[in-house]
Amino acid sequence: MRTAHSVVQIRAAEAALMATVPDGTLMDRAATGLATACVDFLGGAYGADVVIVAGSGANGGDALYAGARLARRGARVAAILLDPGKAHTGGLAALRSAGGHVVPEDEREDAVAHADLVLDGIVGIGGKPGLRPEAAAVMEVVERYDVPVVAVDVPSGIDVDTGETPEPHVRAAVTVTFGTHKVGLLVDPGASAAGVVHLVDIGLGPYLPDPVVESLQASDVAALLPAPDRTSHKYTRGVLGVVAGSDQYTGAAVLAVSGALGGPLGMVRYVGPDEPARLVRARWPEVVAGEGRVQAWVVGSGLGDAPERAEDVARALADDVPVLVDADGLRHVLARCEGEVLLTPHEGELARMLEVERSNVTARRLHYACEAADRWNATVLLKGATTVVASPNGRVRVNSVGTPWVATAGSGDVLSGICGALLAGGLSPLDAGSVGCFLHETAGVLASRGGPIVAEDIAAALPDAYRYVRAAEGT
Numbered sequence: 001m002r003t004a005h006s007v008v009q010i011r012a013a014e015a016a017l018m019a020t021v022p023d024g025t026l027m028d029r030a031a032t033g034l035a036t037a038c039v040d041f042l043g044g045a046y047g048a049d050v051v052i053v054a055g056s057g058a059n060g061g062d063a064l065y066a067g068a069r070l071a072r073r074g075a076r077v078a079a080i081l082l083d084p085g086k087a088h089t090g091g092l093a094a095l096r097s098a099g100g101h102v103v104p105e106d107e108r109e110d111a112v113a114h115a116d117l118v119l120d121g122i123v124g125i126g127g128k129p130g131l132r133p134e135a136a137a138v139m140e141v142v143e144r145y146d147v148p149v150v151a152v153d154v155p156s157g158i159d160v161d162t163g164e165t166p167e168p169h170v171r172a173a174v175t176v177t178f179g180t181h182k183v184g185l186l187v188d189p190g191a192s193a194a195g196v197v198h199l200v201d202i203g204l205g206p207y208l209p210d211p212v213v214e215s216l217q218a219s220d221v222a223a224l225l226p227a228p229d230r231t232s233h234k235y236t237r238g239v240l241g242v243v244a245g246s247d248q249y250t251g252a253a254v255l256a257v258s259g260a261l262g263g264p265l266g267m268v269r270y271v272g273p274d275e276p277a278r279l280v281r282a283r284w285p286e287v288v289a290g291e292g293r294v295q296a297w298v299v300g301s302g303l304g305d306a307p308e309r310a311e312d313v314a315r316a317l318a319d320d321v322p323v324l325v326d327a328d329g330l331r332h333v334l335a336r337c338e339g340e341v342l343l344t345p346h347e348g349e350l351a352r353m354l355e356v357e358r359s360n361v362t363a364r365r366l367h368y369a370c371e372a373a374d375r376w377n378a379t380v381l382l383k384g385a386t387t388v389v390a391s392p393n394g395r396v397r398v399n400s401v402g403t404p405w406v407a408t409a410g411s412g413d414v415l416s417g418i419c420g421a422l423l424a425g426g427l428s429p430l431d432a433g434s435v436g437c438f439l440h441e442t443a444g445v446l447a448s449r450g451g452p453i454v455a456e457d458i459a460a461a462l463p464d465a466y467r468y469v470r471a472a473e474g475t
Contacts, residue, residue: 252302300329
């Protein structure tokens with residue numbers, strides 16, 4: 001599992017570790033890992049032009065020491081010091097000893113223009129969101145010349161504990177982070193600013209507490225997946241009730257059921273208007289139409305805005321089984337929930353529920369997902385490029401597996417179905433949301449292969465995603 005910790009947690013772990021090792025050990029480990037990652041990114045150090053943008057703290061020191069290692073391997077390394085009087089003394093001396101040099105202020109643009117790589121050593125986890133004017137001016141030149149950036153620990157200027165990105169901030173191709181992932185590297189919009197994240201182990205593991213954010217990997221998903229045994233039958237595998245679709249949105253019913261049947265359950269009951277029911281049974285003759293006993297409900301996709309559909313949501317929430325509420329059904333979740341409930345809004349739907357602007361949710365995804373989970377006493381799956389799954393007890397997971405091609409009409413209906421199937425299979429809302437999202441995105445990758453797909457392609461690839469995850473674990 002990939003885990004992320006807060007700045008306070010990381011600082012405490014660093015202090016505990018530093019008490020057991022010689023001075024400079026952590027910086028040496030960080031600089032070594034950073035230099036290695038830069039060599040990998042460049043395809044070799046010899047002859048490369050590297051520019052370090054160094055602030056005055058330890059983050060600048062990490063960058064300067066890494067620059068010294070690159071210089072000793074044949075790179076031409078130059079440093080832009082944002083505060084020359086406060087530059088890291090040891091790192092600067094090491095860089096100069098290895099043949100690197102400091103760029104005069106009037107030569108900064110020329111140095112950047114000829115660089116193969118820029119190292120962002122402006123600020124680390126102790127920095128405030130946003131960049132100071134001098135740093136912002138340098139990074140504007142970097143962006144103008146389209147020079148790839150490797151961020152040191154975090155892209156400077158992002159909010160490390162939330163992933164929020166007040167302007168200006170660094171946009172990196174690669175972020176080399178130390179000891180543990182930071183929350184802002186896993187949650188958008190910070191995750192998008194970080195690019196590819198490479199973790200360097202500096203020995204913090206034994207000193208870190210429980211993480212603030214988790215991100216499931218294939219082996220974690222495989223361990224959570226329900227699977228039948230020799231004594232299983234359709235009822236023990238789970239029965240899911242699907243309340244979706246309307247005369248206006250008939251396809252939502254088909255897609256939600258398609259997602260559900262791609263999961264590990266034994267049977268789907270469809271409850272809804274006649275025309276969607278006819279289409280569901282024509283597509284999936286194994287689906288039972290009509291009321292009956294279920295282990296979980298999925299309600300909401302394509303209900304439309306007819307006021308009477310509020311009763312469908314109320315009945316599902318009143319049943320003594322887990323419930324997933326999606327799309328139009330979210331309009332009718334008006335009070336704090338009882339029991340196990342999973343809400344699956346996109347940013348616009350969550351903004352409407354919380355009565356805020358959508359742009360606020362986009363900018364502060366973690367904050368608003370957690371606020372909604374607390375307000376409605378439900379697990380909230382906020383859809384997006386990095387999906388946030390926040391439970392009312394404070395646990396948070398994110399998913400970054402996927403492809404932009406899953407952003408297609410009906411994709412969310414399929415997601416509701418697979419997550420509902422996992423609820424019916426016995427998973428908690430947190431596990432069902434995070435596992436379902438992983439399977440959904442993996443199915444999108446498998447179906448897409450780099451090209452366009454439609455929602456039914458995702459549903460059709462769910463069994464392959466299930467097998468892929470189990471194969472990764474060797475089960």
